[in-house]
Amino acid sequence: MTESSDRFISIREVISAVGMCKAQVYKLVALGQFPKQVSISSRCVRWSQREIESWMEQKKMGCTS
Template sequence: MQAHLSRSSERLIRLPEVRQRVGLGRSTIYRLMELGSFPKARKLGPRAIAWSEGEIDSWIEGKLTDQARD
């Protein structure tokens, strides 16, 4: 049985698009992933990874919500 997901949460995006969306560099993204403060990448192959667009969008929304509280 296939779960029904929205189009954006089904899409996988690569590092250049993630960097452009979140405004962070590669090293910062990987450090935040290790700290559990950024969505984990998914391995696509031996040398390819990607992130769930829905998870990245949720992370951005969370950051905007946090800023609004401050």
């Protein structure tokens, strides 16, 4: 993936990438500790792949923000 590219990913892709269950992802979103989802339509949400990857990199480096 290049720095300028991004795509929307589903909750299934998110939980596969980060190794958490769906409930934990939503809990961290509610606490402001995980990237927020983007509402695509009234019944469809997705996450920015770039934001998820950035969050993962921060965790690898030991950042807590």
